[in-house]
Amino acid sequence: MTTRTHKDLEETQTAEKHREFMQALLVDLRALERMLAEGHFESGIQRIGAEQEMFIVDSTWGPTRGIFPLLERLGGSHYTTELAQFQIEANCDPQLLGGDGIARLHAQLDQLVDDARSAARELDMNVVLMGILPTLRKTDLGLDNMVPSPRYQALNKIVTDLRGGKFSLSIKGLDELIIDHDSVMVEACNSSFQVHLQISPGEFARMYNIAQVLTGPLMSVSANSPIAFGRRLWAETRIGLFRQAVDTRNPAFHLRETEARVSFGTRWVKSSVAEIYQEDIARFRTLVGTDLDEDPMAVLDAGGIPLLKALRLHNGTIYRWNRPCFGVTDGKAHLRIENRIMPAGPSTIDQIANGAFWFGMMNEFGASGDDITRRIDFDQAGNNFYIAAREGLGAHFEWLDGQQISAQRLVLDQLLPMAEAGLNRAGVEPTDIRKYLDIVEERARTGRTGASWQFRSWNSLRDRGTPGERANALVAATVKRQLTGRPVAQWERARLDEAYAAASVCHRVEQYMRTDLFTVHPDDPVEILANLMIWERIRFIPVEDRNHQLLGLVSYREVLQLLTGPRNLRRTSVEDVMIEVAQLHTVNPETSTAEAIQLLKRYRTGCLPVVQDGRLVGIVSEEEFVGVANKLLGPELEDDDK
Numbered sequence: 001m002t003t004r005t006h007k008d009l010e011e012t013q014t015a016e017k018h019r020e021f022m023q024a025l026l027v028d029l030r031a032l033e034r035m036l037a038e039g040h041f042e043s044g045i046q047r048i049g050a051e052q053e054m055f056i057v058d059s060t061w062g063p064t065r066g067i068f069p070l071l072e073r074l075g076g077s078h079y080t081t082e083l084a085q086f087q088i089e090a091n092c093d094p095q096l097l098g099g100d101g102i103a104r105l106h107a108q109l110d111q112l113v114d115d116a117r118s119a120a121r122e123l124d125m126n127v128v129l130m131g132i133l134p135t136l137r138k139t140d141l142g143l144d145n146m147v148p149s150p151r152y153q154a155l156n157k158i159v160t161d162l163r164g165g166k167f168s169l170s171i172k173g174l175d176e177l178i179i180d181h182d183s184v185m186v187e188a189c190n191s192s193f194q195v196h197l198q199i200s201p202g203e204f205a206r207m208y209n210i211a212q213v214l215t216g217p218l219m220s221v222s223a224n225s226p227i228a229f230g231r232r233l234w235a236e237t238r239i240g241l242f243r244q245a246v247d248t249r250n251p252a253f254h255l256r257e258t259e260a261r262v263s264f265g266t267r268w269v270k271s272s273v274a275e276i277y278q279e280d281i282a283r284f285r286t287l288v289g290t291d292l293d294e295d296p297m298a299v300l301d302a303g304g305i306p307l308l309k310a311l312r313l314h315n316g317t318i319y320r321w322n323r324p325c326f327g328v329t330d331g332k333a334h335l336r337i338e339n340r341i342m343p344a345g346p347s348t349i350d351q352i353a354n355g356a357f358w359f360g361m362m363n364e365f366g367a368s369g370d371d372i373t374r375r376i377d378f379d380q381a382g383n384n385f386y387i388a389a390r391e392g393l394g395a396h397f398e399w400l401d402g403q404q405i406s407a408q409r410l411v412l413d414q415l416l417p418m419a420e421a422g423l424n425r426a427g428v429e430p431t432d433i434r435k436y437l438d439i440v441e442e443r444a445r446t447g448r449t450g451a452s453w454q455f456r457s458w459n460s461l462r463d464r465g466t467p468g469e470r471a472n473a474l475v476a477a478t479v480k481r482q483l484t485g486r487p488v489a490q491w492e493r494a495r496l497d498e499a500y501a502a503a504s505v506c507h508r509v510e511q512y513m514r515t516d517l518f519t520v521h522p523d524d525p526v527e528i529l530a531n532l533m534i535w536e537r538i539r540f541i542p543v544e545d546r547n548h549q550l551l552g553l554v555s556y557r558e559v560l561q562l563l564t565g566p567r568n569l570r571r572t573s574v575e576d577v578m579i580e581v582a583q584l585h586t587v588n589p590e591t592s593t594a595e596a597i598q599l600l601k602r603y604r605t606g607c608l609p610v611v612q613d614g615r616l617v618g619i620v621s622e623e624e625f626v627g628v629a630n631k632l633l634g635p636e637l638e639d640d641d642k
Helices: 006-038 067-074 101-122 150-163 184-189 201-222 237-245 274-283 296-301 309-315 348-368 378-394 407-425 430-446 450-460 467-482 496-500 527-536 556-564 593-603 622-637
Strands: 047-057 079-081 087-091 126-128 167-172 176-181 193-199 322-329 332-339 396-398 404-406 540-544 550-555 607-612 615-621
Touching: 006 274, 006 296, 006 309, 047 101, 047 332, 047 348, 067 079, 067 087, 067 101, 087 101, 101 126, 101 348, 101 430, 126 467, 150 184, 167 237, 184 237, 193 201, 193 348, 201 322, 201 332, 201 348, 201 378, 201 407, 201 430, 237 378, 274 309, 309 322, 348 407, 348 430, 378 396, 378 407, 378 450, 396 407, 404 407, 407 430, 450 467, 467 496, 527 540, 527 556, 540 615, 550 556, 550 607, 593 607
Parallel strands: none
Antiparallel strands: 047 087, 047 126, 047 193, 079 087, 167 176, 193 332, 322 332, 396 404, 540 550, 607 615
8 A cells, every 4th residue: 555645745736736727728728719719809909018127226236135115115006026126117008009109108117217216216226227237146146036926936946847957058249158057036137128019819910920020120229238247248138048047948858859938939920829829838838827716718608808817827937029918908808919029228218219119110011911921931030030139230131032131221221211101100199200210210320229338338448447347337327327318329438437426335345356367276387377477467376276166376475485496496386385275365255345455454465365165256456456445435444453
């Protein structure tokens, strides 16, 4: 006789809930198909909407757990949580596309962002619109920073189990990012500006395919996420990072041809939105469930409109860059396309301009009645999107009918006139059309996108600050310039002094440490030390093993003594002259600058290795660090001898 354990019972209950949810999902799909066949959807109306994701930062420009006090202060139904406690989402009310609808959307967006900004300031915080926050560190992505929602916790557990327990991310741009992580919190690196466009059900398949084709050029002018973890990567790094962050595919099964949950898609839609839902149910395991209290067929039989909770919940765990959405407003069902490709920022007016550009292109392409799938291959449309994510306005596309064209020329010569015609066709106010499309035109003509502004600012500060200081400067400058209401094409580059605007706060070592290190191994010949110091003009060389464990340090004093002493240099190794790690004073990345400077002064040492889990991750010295920190901290740095 077999005795069932508590774990066995728990697994049985979980399996039963999974089957129940799958059955509900299939019933919802059949209800959707019936609603399409019976004409239960609103048609002939174009509504638009937007969702704004923002990062919450503290006085040091780094992410901070501010969501719950911020929501409490803001109140209302327009704000909600995201995955991390350092993010907040604001939701705009739907507007009609015609007339002053875009301007009304813009006005409400500004109000929501301003209210969030004001509430954050009352809490000694701020909000910033950026696709990826440059000051984010891997230590910010722990589960302690996740919003404690059962849905998020379940999502993390299931995705982690499916992945095999570890997330490995690799993105190569000008620099290269390779990191391992243990949860879906990497997704919290990303913030977006999502726009919605209501589509009549009979036109959905054709309009969805048009949206897919337009992702490439729209991505090229809206890119705003080039910096992650101190690395210069793609113009819109968010695309690659998000795809890998919630990838449930186990890398051990690399021979299987499987699709990521974050994707462009696999094929054109032929006739109905139901095809997308069918494919998503077929391809992707359900990750989260809920208590279901609706029989959608019975609701339809009674003359009502079902909410299709299971279908919508499953759809919310599949992250197509153009996501189909089912909704019910005032008792009427509708379909819309949620455009998820655009990042947050650089400014609200840039974002609304991007949205207007997309609405106009969609409307004009849609009015032509052409089947766009006959003019471009599906895989080429997807390729254009990923090329634009990597290269921004520098991308070159294979466009409709095989045309070879740069992103810049395509936007300026073909798509902006088309967007203008589409907005005119929708009855948008002519002054609003010119206002918003002129912003996109200036960005395209000058090449000054959010991504290029960040790249240029970062590179201009390369020889004047550490990666941490440059990240601070980018965030501080973005916050300051967003307050002006000017589009990014008119922004001045970030300055290093802007990183120090928050005086009297306690900064961390990781904001100022040098991470581009020259190191030696203990068995290296000692001659390398003097050469490295001369070639690279450095005074301290860490000694590490092949796993980057810190073993010791050699300073220029030891090298001078060696050169003037009686030792036989050919028979001397680095290990013979280094100061062993047990004798060193080290700090970790989160050590405050005040504490680090006190250590430098107390022990009269010229540098401090920065160590995390025994591994060398950086170094801070008097030359790189003390002058800046003294300026920032002033009276906090009193000598211990006083």
